[in-house]
Amino acid sequence: MEELNQLASLNGEQLSAYKDMAIEYGVLYGGKLLMAIITLLLGLWLIRYLVRGLDRVLKAAKVEDTLASFLDKLASITLKVLLLVSVASMVGIKTTSFIAILGAAGLAVGLALQGSLANFAGGVLILLFKPFKVGDYIEAQGHSGTVKEIQIFNTVLHTVDRKTIIIPNGNLSNGSIINFSLSPIRRVDMVFGISYDDDLRKAKAILQRLVAEDDRILTDPASQVVLSALADSSVNFSVRAFVNAPDYWDVFFEMQEKVKLTFDEEGISIPYPQQDVHLHQVEKTA
Template identity: 50%
Template sequence: MDNIIQFFQDNNELIFGYLLKFVAAVFIFYVGRIVAKGIKRLMEKALLSRSVDKAVISFVAGIVYALIMIATVLMALSQIGVQTTSFIAILGAAGLAVGLALQGSLSNFASGILIILFRPFKSGDFIDAGGVSGTVDKIEIFQTIMKTPDNKKVIIPNAQITGSAITNYSAEPTRRVDLLIGISYDSDLRKAKALLEDIVKQDSRILATPAPVIAVAALADSSVNIHLRPWVNAADYWAVYWDTLEKVKLTFDEQGIGIPFPQMDLHIKKDTQE
């Protein structure tokens, strides 16, 4: 017992120093865990406000929490004198090996994070992305699930989506219907434009603002081409597109406005001999 007391008396400064380092390490670990939990909660609230899937939120928040805790443990160990350089080197090597092995999956994971954070589209939007056109059914961390207009389920890797142009047809509440109407050169141009104006005015789905455009687009080889460009609500786009084409054909037939088709005139020249 006397030896133990003598040891403490001789090394009280050293023991006190180690005790302070140990307390500091515990404090760092405690504060780091509080910070990790706080950041995790903030991320969950931020992602929930963006209507992100709960499974994705849990996965992303868990990864962030784990990374912060690893950094906290390394800082705490360093405080008590443990050389963490070797640990960092091992973690770096392991991370590099895993990254090379899962390069494609990590690329899809990073792309999924970007889609979730920046939200170029959401579930229910009709988009053209990754070479596929369809309605977004679900956005997952590695892939996006879409349904085509003919009800096919298509699973697209997220890296393929973010690596190409994304066209979101549902992003804006209104869309412009672009129609190119050709009439024959011997038809009455003013009458054709007036008929198109009547067709547009009679359709209640066509918006008054912005005003529809009816203008001559080109004097082509066999037709006078007219641009017909009305604005509609995005949900009415295809219905107005198809109905307007049918209405134009029926109206032009009734009013004697010719719609030309490609044709070739053949001239036969006959030589006469005396």
């Protein structure tokens, strides 16, 4: 019975000690914890407000939606990490080692993802400086096609034969880009050859007439029909005609057909490479 009384007395003393300790820690850290919670809540509200303001600024500046969304998320994550570090330091947690760990982890990730970071930087540059936009027809990195999507890491092209080409933005931003859609007009360059025996003036007049009859070919800038080369098997005329960009391929293909049919009707031949082989008989002596 005495042992039970001693145990009860001991438990009461321990409970009292724990109670005193709890009161001591409550007095010591309660205020800090309360301030940390208030700071966390106010900080999250302020971050949400700032991110919304940033989004409005980006939209007013007509930044691409993909880049704007990424910058919003990046700003939100960065500010929240800084807020958590500040709150941790308020309650007495040492953040120096934590920051060092974050720095080391960031360096390791950066080294491991060098290619991806280069593509990310390229995507940001493309979205900021806009050398092309969705819907433009471009040629880059040995490929050509219509831009269907500009992502943070890659750009997606669709070719005329419905292939999908994905080009990393790092290579794209560091290489040459031909944008065929920046100008509303394009020049159609065509070469037609005639035989050396054909009437030179007649062939030139036919080409000039065909160009003048096509309503899609612009008069300003003026078109050109010039003799460009005396080739091995033909006399070559270069036809340079300016058209609205959407009419480029229609004019190019239809003009090939018109020229061939008209040359056939007018007796103008289109030669092809050929070789003359001469055989010489050698007399044998007895």
